[in-house]
Amino acid sequence: MTEIALASLQNLYRIFTVPEAPDSTLGAIDQAISENVEDFLHKHIVALERSLEEIEKDFSFAAIPEEPTFVSEYTEFVKQKLVAQSVHTAAPGFVGHMTSALPYFMLPLSRIMTALNQNLVKVETSKAFTPLERQVLAMLHRLIYLREDKFYDQWIHDSEHALGAFCSGGTIANTTALWAARNRLFQPEGDFRGIAEEGLFKAYQHLKCEGLAVLVSRRAHYSLKKATDLLGLGRDNLILVDTDLDNRIDLISLKEQYRELLKRNIRPLALVGIAGTTETGHVDPLDKMADFAAEIGCHFHVDAAWGGPTLFSDTHRHLLRGIERADSVTIDAHKQLYVPMGAGMVLFKSPDTLSAIEHHANYILRHGSKDLGSHTLEGSRPGKALLVHAGLSIIGRKGYELLIDLGIERARKFAELIDQHPNFELITKPELNILTYRFNPDWLQDLLPRLDPALLNQVNQLLDQIVQEVQKRQREAGKTFVSRTRLRAAKYDNGQQITVFRSVLANPLTTEKILSEVLQEQCDIVRDTEVQRLLEQIKTLLKNAKPAAAI
């Protein structure tokens, strides 16, 4: 071996065996994050936004460097080019994301998880993490289904059954639920060996149907569209049912849609209720949906990725009444369980359901083993269940209840602030801790109901532009943040969508004062000439309109 090769080899061993010194660049950052993460983020994330195109320049080489780089040099790069230009998701003034602050203990526990580097796919590489994950699934199962102790004693560690599946997030959770439902509907029967073996084409022929549909309200998360594509049902067969004035599925429309499907020889695979829509945070009438699912004999899934933890609250739990009748439920831990990104779950009422997607292999997931991987869509997975377990243990049911209650209270306060403000219009009232609103000054709000439809549309389009512009500038300024979406508002329901600000009030550190500042900043942006020009256009429109249209 040449001297150079030997030197490289020694360096290589070093990175596997010698930790970063505490006074090294990386050691110092590590220390700073341990001591005060909020301070670190505040100091190092540059508020003012550079354009994405400009940031891209720092990430434009496609060639893998030939030679190694010093850790210190790389750390400087991370600090200046990456951390500085990331998003301060934990900031209490950033009320537009579903990602918020993390409890402190999540950071050192994440390090333990990373250092152990377990692979949850099989017991052989995860040992105690396997029963831990099963326990977490049982805990969430119990939160939803409230089954008796005996039930959990029997199933929690049963190798042939699963109370749910842990996964990277809500999309995989929803997909797993529909996959299991699909495979159960087309289970082996007579000569037919089941859809898992024979595929969807033969399954349809076997049941003599022309299609398989998933019914859900218009407020459905986009992952359901992805899932219907992936599973071979086709996006056409995700039936988006109209909502009522409160963004909940309209049961009359639901029944109409169902009858339509039957006429076309399309079978309902699943009815999906939403517990906390992504855009407005509303909860479908789960109990009535459960009735209907039972009546038509289809799988009832509840997407509670956001709203599931409302079950912790004795005060608000009733909003989700009926969830305990769902065949499957999605909950995201990286949302309202305050766990770092990449942790979702799907729970199944019956410990049998997941058998429909069970699989085995020669070297792992052998029959009778307790390997978690025999019932998951993913293969290799990290031990994220530890962080959920930690949250449930350290924060406890009552702690999460407090977080949920405070969030809903905060959202109501914010709704009041908006309602009382001369510049803003509340579009969707918060049922949980999400609301939408828009810029729409009082004088204009009073006028709008009296405009003819064409003019109303024109005005709304200009208001859309104002909202879009304000949201963009607020984001770029980097002090506070709300997101935006487009939706059909109950008030202006002429089939048109309007653009609205969307606010998610889950960060426990967000105060009423901060929420006032969010609105104040938006008012300041409105005073800007470009936004004023849009406002002038509205005034001109109204002035030029025939008196009949404007009055």
Add this chain to the structure above:
Amino acid sequence: MTEIALASLQNLYRIFTVPEAPDSTLGAIDQAISENVEDFLHKHIVALERSLEEIEKDFSFAAIPEEPTFVSEYTEFVKQKLVAQSVHTAAPGFVGHMTSALPYFMLPLSRIMTALNQNLVKVETSKAFTPLERQVLAMLHRLIYLREDKFYDQWIHDSEHALGAFCSGGTIANTTALWAARNRLFQPEGDFRGIAEEGLFKAYQHLKCEGLAVLVSRRAHYSLKKATDLLGLGRDNLILVDTDLDNRIDLISLKEQYRELLKRNIRPLALVGIAGTTETGHVDPLDKMADFAAEIGCHFHVDAAWGGPTLFSDTHRHLLRGIERADSVTIDAHKQLYVPMGAGMVLFKSPDTLSAIEHHANYILRHGSKDLGSHTLEGSRPGKALLVHAGLSIIGRKGYELLIDLGIERARKFAELIDQHPNFELITKPELNILTYRFNPDWLQDLLPRLDPALLNQVNQLLDQIVQEVQKRQREAGKTFVSRTRLRAAKYDNGQQITVFRSVLANPLTTEKILSEVLQEQCDIVRDTEVQRLLEQIKTLLKNAKPAAAI
């Protein structure tokens, strides 16, 4: 608010704002891991295995605790019940997993990632992490496809295209590849609006086929079976082609299988080549497979989850010749890129392919946005791409080359040790850094070829039991670890599978001395009475056999 409620509230704020003190239980562990992770794992993981049933007792309560728990108390639980009973995946004597030691810098960088808590689904919650991830995908793309700079300048940050998708692991990567291939095969044409919209049933009717098959060798990873189920093709249509004596797909059988499919009006969706089979580490003849895929006009996917990083090595890169002709390639970063669990990628030759699974929504993934989520199976995802970027930058191409070269060399050394050892039989020679072997003493090895098939089977079954017993006891003792699998061995190819030890030589800290100890420990276990009893059974069998059968 009552005093108790106020106290709870204050405690709740504390966990979001006050870090663990350095002298707290959790702070001390955090420090210990920072200072010397190997020492921490060595000290805290209890070698001797408790039975899973016993461990389960510590994880058997399904009720979420009502009251909060002190962090210190919880940390003690983690230390004693979880860490102590986890698997020391990084230990150099654990040569049965695909999870090995991590470079030190991965730990503090993981903490930065967790603290930033970005969500890569959209630019709004990931800013600089979005171009970073796109750069990582381009780097891996270039490693495989070696395209010119101009190509990457054009596509790396193009909002309407993607060079690949980052995901939680190889299973999602393989599924994404087949999903994109399926949707491209059934793209919109005339009245047919494509499979994504209309679903698989109508797609088959449109192309007038009865099925869609994926062709791959018997050594395929089980995720492909899962993917064919999920995508609606059915596991029946995963066609497992026989392998040659070197565990590579047999091209004559492949062509026969293809002709069979045509007769049954089943279309080949994809041909899958394996670059590093999970069980034996062999590489399919990718170049010839690319020829055949081109000839029959189907998607060519390469599952290089394990073997992909062989491309770093100038010495061994040639083994993967033809991979640059693949339409898509899977690579796992949590395997031979030495990144913590939960990081995989799929790369696509053409920047257009992923358009077949593109999706948009109102509030994110808007048309024209650079949101990564419009081309991924998963939704919310953490910023794991940082860790891949760090590895590629800090270790560099040459560093990874050294790791690959050393691993292959180490595997060859181990194969020699086994070959020369009087107690063991090498079953599959290492092509990369994986090999399989079994207990089979020299005197028996000499006899086996002369036994009649029935007797051979009986002896093999007893040897299987010995291997299974030795592997189990070695695992339970917790000092060293090899895994086991069942496969058809070239030597004894009478259609029967035999049980073998499987060894993966990827940990750079594994020395030749450690490998000798692994074998020595197995020899020690063989001397145990129970194993000796099995050996006696073999001897009795041979003694009682008719002379004709035994000679």
